[in-house]
Amino acid sequence: MSVSIYYRCKREPLTMQEQEQVTIIIEKYNQDFLWKEKAESFFVYDNLTGDTVFEGATKLPLTEEYELIEATLAYWLACLTDIRHQIAGEWQVHLDDIDAVWRNQQWQMPT
DSSP: OOOEEEEEEESSOOOHHHHHHHHHHHHHHHHHOTTTTTSOOOOBOSSOOTTEEEEEEEEOOOSSOHHHHHHHHHHHHHHHHHHHHHOOSEEEEEETTEEOEEETTEEEOOO
16 A cells, blocks of 8 residues: 655645746756655646645655655655745645644654
8 A cells, every 4th residue: 555645735826936936846856856766756736726726646655665765755845845935825734644744944744
């Protein structure tokens, strides 16, 4: 069974500048992702509805290598942190049924 990280931001529509900055961030993280052969790249949904301006999900590696899962999760949380610094709004980030927390200006899993 795979585990995914889910993310969503609700607010007024993004400006062109915000959209461009988010695209640059995602492209950079996907390009620099070290585990491309073992895990999914960062994915954002199309055709958003209502006040949802950013939404997606990314599967973590299906492996028993805990270090790889932890490193991948930390990498995508860093990506989401950079995106959140570009997009203010009502954010939700969670790993299946565990909510990430926004602490010290970054996304973290609860301890």
